[in-house]
Amino acid sequence: xxxxxxxxxxxxxxxxxxxxxxxxxxxxxxxxxxxxxxxxxxxxxxxxxxxxxxxxxxxxxxxxxxxxxxxxxxxxxxxxxxxxxxxxxxxxxxxxxxxxxxxxxxxxxxxxxxxxxxxxxxxxxxxxxxxxxxxxxxxxxxxxxxxxxxxxxxxxxxxxxxxxxxxxxxxxxxxxxxxxxxxxxxxxxxxxxxxxxxxxxxxxxxxxxxxxxxxxxxxxxxxxxxxxxxxxxxxxxxxxxxxxxxxxxxxxxxxxxxxxxxxxxxxxxxxxxxxxxxxxxxxxxxxxxxxxxxxxxxxxxxxxxxxxxxxxxxxxxxxxxxxxxxxxxxxxxxxxxxxxxxxxxxxxxxxxxxxxxxxxxxxxxxxxxxxxxxxxxxx
Amino acid sequence: xxxxxxxxxxxxxxxxxxxxxxxxxxxxxxxxxxxxxxxxxxxxxxxxxxxxxxxxxxxxxxxxxxxxxxxxxxxxxxxxxxxxxxxxxxxxxxxxxxxxxxxxxxxxxxxxxxxxxxxxxxxxxxxxxxxxxxxxxxxxxxxxxxxxxxxxxxxxxxxxxxxxxxxxxxxxxxxxxxxxxxxxxxxxxxxxxxxxxxxxxxxxxxxxxxxxxxxxxxxxxxxxxxxxxxxxxxxxxxxxxxxxxxxxxxxxxxxxxxxxxxxxxxxxxxxxxxxxxxxxxxxxxxxxxxxxxxxxxxxxxxxxxxxxxxxxxxxxxxxxxxxxxxxxxxxxxxxxxxxxxxxxxxxxxxxxxxxxxxxxxxxxxxxxxxx
Numbered sequence: 001x002x003x004x005x006x007x008x009x010x011x012x013x014x015x016x017x018x019x020x021x022x023x024x025x026x027x028x029x030x031x032x033x034x035x036x037x038x039x040x041x042x043x044x045x046x047x048x049x050x051x052x053x054x055x056x057x058x059x060x061x062x063x064x065x066x067x068x069x070x071x072x073x074x075x076x077x078x079x080x081x082x083x084x085x086x087x088x089x090x091x092x093x094x095x096x097x098x099x100x101x102x103x104x105x106x107x108x109x110x111x112x113x114x115x116x117x118x119x120x121x122x123x124x125x126x127x128x129x130x131x132x133x134x135x136x137x138x139x140x141x142x143x144x145x146x147x148x149x150x151x152x153x154x155x156x157x158x159x160x161x162x163x164x165x166x167x168x169x170x171x172x173x174x175x176x177x178x179x180x181x182x183x184x185x186x187x188x189x190x191x192x193x194x195x196x197x198x199x200x201x202x203x204x205x206x207x208x209x210x211x212x213x214x215x216x217x218x219x220x221x222x223x224x225x226x227x228x229x230x231x232x233x234x235x236x237x238x239x240x241x242x243x244x245x246x247x248x249x250x251x252x253x254x255x256x257x258x259x260x261x262x263x264x265x266x267x268x269x270x271x272x273x274x275x276x277x278x279x280x281x282x283x284x285x286x287x288x289x290x291x292x293x294x295x296x297x298x299x300x301x302x303x304x305x306x307x308x309x310x311x312x313x314x315x316x317x318x319x320x321x322x323x324x325x326x327x328x329x330x331x332x333x334x335x336x337x338x339x340x341x342x343x344x345x346x347x348x349x350x351x352x353x354x355x356x357x358x359x360x361x362x363x364x365x366x367x368x369x370x371x372x373x374x375x376x377x378x379x
Numbered sequence: 380x381x382x383x384x385x386x387x388x389x390x391x392x393x394x395x396x397x398x399x400x401x402x403x404x405x406x407x408x409x410x411x412x413x414x415x416x417x418x419x420x421x422x423x424x425x426x427x428x429x430x431x432x433x434x435x436x437x438x439x440x441x442x443x444x445x446x447x448x449x450x451x452x453x454x455x456x457x458x459x460x461x462x463x464x465x466x467x468x469x470x471x472x473x474x475x476x477x478x479x480x481x482x483x484x485x486x487x488x489x490x491x492x493x494x495x496x497x498x499x500x501x502x503x504x505x506x507x508x509x510x511x512x513x514x515x516x517x518x519x520x521x522x523x524x525x526x527x528x529x530x531x532x533x534x535x536x537x538x539x540x541x542x543x544x545x546x547x548x549x550x551x552x553x554x555x556x557x558x559x560x561x562x563x564x565x566x567x568x569x570x571x572x573x574x575x576x577x578x579x580x581x582x583x584x585x586x587x588x589x590x591x592x593x594x595x596x597x598x599x600x601x602x603x604x605x606x607x608x609x610x611x612x613x614x615x616x617x618x619x620x621x622x623x624x625x626x627x628x629x630x631x632x633x634x635x636x637x638x639x640x641x642x643x644x645x646x647x648x649x650x651x652x653x654x655x656x657x658x659x660x661x662x663x664x665x666x667x668x669x670x671x672x673x674x675x676x677x678x679x680x681x682x683x684x685x686x687x688x689x690x691x692x693x694x695x696x697x698x699x700x701x702x703x704x705x706x707x708x709x710x711x712x713x714x715x716x717x718x719x720x721x722x723x724x725x726x727x728x729x730x731x732x733x734x735x736x737x738x739x740x741x742x743x744x745x746x747x748x749x750x
Contacts, residue, residue, distance in 0.1 A: 035659035036675075074451075261661075269658035270676065280452070280654040284644055285412045286673040287637050295666055300659035301413070301675050304637065309662075 006140055006197070007120040008047045009111070011104050012040060012070075012128030013060030018249045021372035022349055027059065029128035030066045031253070032332050032350065034260055034269065035300035035315050037278045039247065040070065042133070043126045044085065045276045048076040050136040053083030054118055057128065058107040060100060063089055069279070076277045088114060103218030109207040120200050125220065127194040131256055132244040133267065133274050134195070139238045143197045149233040150203075152176065152225070153195035155240050165191035166221050168237050176235040179225050190237055193244060196220060202233070243267040254347050254368040257313040257330045260298050281316055291322050307337070321356075329361065338377055346371050355379065381515045383497035385424040386490075387417065388479050388571070389437035391595050393541045393558070394504050397624040398743040399723065405621065406434070406503030407442040409706045409724070411634055412674035412689045414652050415446050416621065418453075419508075420501040421462075422650045425453045427511035429499060430460030433489065435482045440466050446653055453651045465489060479596050480587045483580075490581060498580050500596070502571040506619040506630055508648055509572070514612055518574040523610040525579065525600060527553060528572040530618045535559055535566035541622035543569040543597060545611050553609040556601040570614060573600065617643040628721055628741045631687050631704045635672055657690050665696055674707070681711065689724075702738065706746075720744060 016028025023031065029040035040057070047055050055078060057070045066087075073085035088111050092098040101107035108115075108125065115123060122143070124136055134153070143151035154168050162183070168190045169178040180186070206224055210216050216223045228235060243266035247253040259265050269276060283302030288294065293308045302317040307324030314320070318331045321339035329343045334351040337343060341354045346361035346369040354360055355377020361369040390405050399408055406417030417434070424432050432450070436443055443464070450462030465486045467477060483490065490498075497519070499511045509528065518526040529545045532538070539559055545567040546554040556569055573596070575583075587599035600609060617639060619630035634640045644650060657676025662668065668683040676691035681698030689707035694700060697714035705711070705722045712729040719736040723746035728734060731750050736742035744750065 263661070263663065270661070270678070275656045276658070277656050282649040282651055284640065284672075285675075286660065287640070288668050288671050288673065289637070290670045292669050294662045294668055296664055297662045298659050299662065299673075313659075 004118055004120050006052060006122040006124050006136070007115060007118050007200075008043075008052045008055045008124040008126055008136070009108055009115070010040070010043050010047075010055060010057045010126045010128045011107060011194075012057050012066060013063075013101055013107060014129060015061040016129065016248065019247075019253065020250065020370060022250070022253075022370070023062070025062060026065050027061045027063060027128075030069060031129075031247075032315055033131060033247070033253070034257060034276075035298050035313055036281075037276055038069065039131060040066070040128045041076075041276050041278045042131050043128060044070065044076045044078070045274075046132075046134050046136060047124075047126075048078055048277065049274055050134075052124065052136060053078065053080065054086070054120075055084075056086045056088050056111060056114055058101065058111070059087060059089045060107075063087075072279075075279055086114065103216075103223075104220045105207060105210055105216075105224050106218035108203075109211045109218070112204060112207060115200065115204075123198050123200045123203060125194075125196040125198070127246075130193065130244060130246050131267070132193075132240075132242060133271075133276070134240060134242070135274075136195075136197075139195070140197060142238050143236065146174075146234065146236045148197075148236045149199055150225075150228060150235045151197045151238050152235065153193040153240050154190040154237045155193055155244050156189050157191045159186065159189050162186035162189045162191065168192055170237045174237050174239070176229065176237050179221075179229060181221055190239070192221065193240060194221075195240075196225075250347055250370045251368050254330050257298075258311070258328075260313060261296050261311060283317060289322070327363070341375075341377065343371075345369060380428065380512065381497055381519050382495040383429055383499050383511070383515050383574075384493045384495040384577075385420075385429045385432040385511070386483075386498055386500045387420050387432065387434040388500050388502050388596065389435045389482055390502060390504055391479060391597065393543070394622045396621065396627050398721070398745065399624070399627065402439065402723070402746050403442040404436050404439050404503070406436070407439075407446055408621070408627065409689055410506065411631060412672055412687050412707075414650060415443075416506065417443065417447065417503045418650055418652045419506050420503060421447075421450075421453050422648075423501070423507075423509045424499065424511060425455055425651065426648055427499075427509075427513075429511060430456050431493060431495065432461070433463045433465055433486075435479065435486070436464060436466050437477055437479075437482060440464070448653065452653050454649075463489065476592050478593060480584055480594050480599070481592070483584045483596075484588045487581070487584065490577070490584075493577060496576060498575060498577050500573040500580070504621045505570050505572070506617070506621065506643070507570070507614060508616055508643055508645070508650075509570075509614060510648075511574075514572075514574050517612055518610075521610060522608065524575065524607040525603070525609045526574040526612050527556070527600070527609065528570040528574075528614050529567040529611045530570055530614045531565070531567050533564050535568065536561050536564050538626070539566070539568045539620055539622075541626075542620050543571070545569050547611050551611045551613075553600075553604045553611050555604060556597055567611060567613075568618075568620065569597075570618070570620075571597070574612075624721070624743065625741070628704060632685070632702065635670060635685060635687065655690055666694075702741075709744075723748070726750070 012029040287304040289306030296311045298313045305320040309326045315333040325342040332350045336353045338356045340357035344361040349372040587594040660677040663680040674690040680696045681694040693710045695713040698711040701718045703720045706724045708725040710727045719741045722744045725747045727749045
């Protein structure tokens, strides 16, 4: 992509409080996913693969790990000259005190100076906590073809679930005529994915006005988009087809991991033409012992297994002892399951140790059990 | 701490790995699925605080240079450190004059300009964990002119036959470096790893070059061992010397045992390699994998036993892979039975039922071959 054509801003400040203990110490975009990734690897890799050179990451909640993680832009190849990943937590400025980001739009408003320094034609706004693969260059082509003021990526959701989303009502050309946030009686099933392309000059004007508006929530969905529609600006919907998941809860995070076990899953991490890049860890390959029995599973480097693993996802450095059973579970980086233990329908948090012969979770539980603390065994 | 730079020397004629070496230099050989042989000496140097490394390549530079890149993945300081790849442009592959000394001599300026006092010279065909800073310290404090690392073995009558043997006196002084004739069990195998001052190294290169155009570093060190203080420094821990096809196969298979692997790979001594950004490996409903080492990016539906599977391999339904080393991107088709093989990169086994060799004579499937 031509330099300065489009700059991306990733909103990564959310806590994700429904992920409970998983986000006690890290923000939701830094939560581990899919064996070796963190959620934010997806938008970052999508940017790199779409030819976007400059990415700002807006952090706020528990940002220490996230800041240092994304600052190493070379992981995603974003380290060429004049490109990079920039961490943008709230900061004190000469003419303004230190303010937290009051909303998604405010996070961008507080970084107008950063965006101005690149003078991009377009700004792409992304969410740091969605799992999907998308070519933003195609969306930009669509945006320019329509000569639009803004383009919003949408995905078709089942009608009965539509009232959980921000719904876009469009005319036959795809132009957005109405936006409804979580409507009781949805008129369409096109849900906003929280991915926006704006013409920077226009957005800048709107943000400056929004900052001064005392009644605003400073939110793209609640304020900026409705104002644009009211002002009769041209907004288009960009239909995305493919895998897309917002992992808000333990159950949905577990489910998103389980989706990877389906041989025909639409996310297709094996596609070498759209790789998802992540931290490069120095570990051994996977070591499978004489008693290993692994079926329907997703394993990454650094795992050692000498037990039974069925329908489960094992992250970097997981160690599974002898005579163990891991069924329908997700084991995050560094989990240790000692000899004789059984783990069923559980999500085990980073580094948790499950002791000898311990039994965790049960096959008939309705919700997935989150194991975030050490489970003592027989010894 | 003594300052030293590193040299990864090209292999002498005692090393030839049938099949694999047709395509790449020894350092670029895939090892244990995710590594290349050169990762071991370069990581050893990096972990020892050696940040300036020269890699000499005698032939087939492509895969090795692609793998080494800028050297960033070896954790070498990107400003003060330096990884140079040096290739003898005037020599052809099987040229008898294409010796290690010739490589050094043609690049003499590059060696002269190194500011460090000492040089550590190690080959790419030896797999081990070695703290060179400790070696340099021992060498400097001993007052020896040249030190050579060696490993004492008790099976030199049947293994290490292409290696050289150090004859040592009681003070660990080296009396000679001669090819292993396989006549005795207990031998001190030379690890082809030398420590000396840079000035000494330059003298040796010049002297060897004057004496004979076919001289190697080993030859000249052997010559001077009668007149100079040349000493051996023993090495302990995992050690493999990949000098032929069988030793390549054996070294891979030996490391399937996790206890053996833990001798070579420890948390405080990382072995770096270039990431490929492969996704994790998928095991399907019919997968049956035991006692094996598997890399990322594979799709496994079949049976794997006592084998090493490289990155991005596909083991299809009903396929059986036993006692084999499968390199990156290979495909073992449905119901194909493979035993005691080294299967080179991107080979595709589709139309055969069985590829089985005797355990003591493993077979080889060529790179990108379709069978």
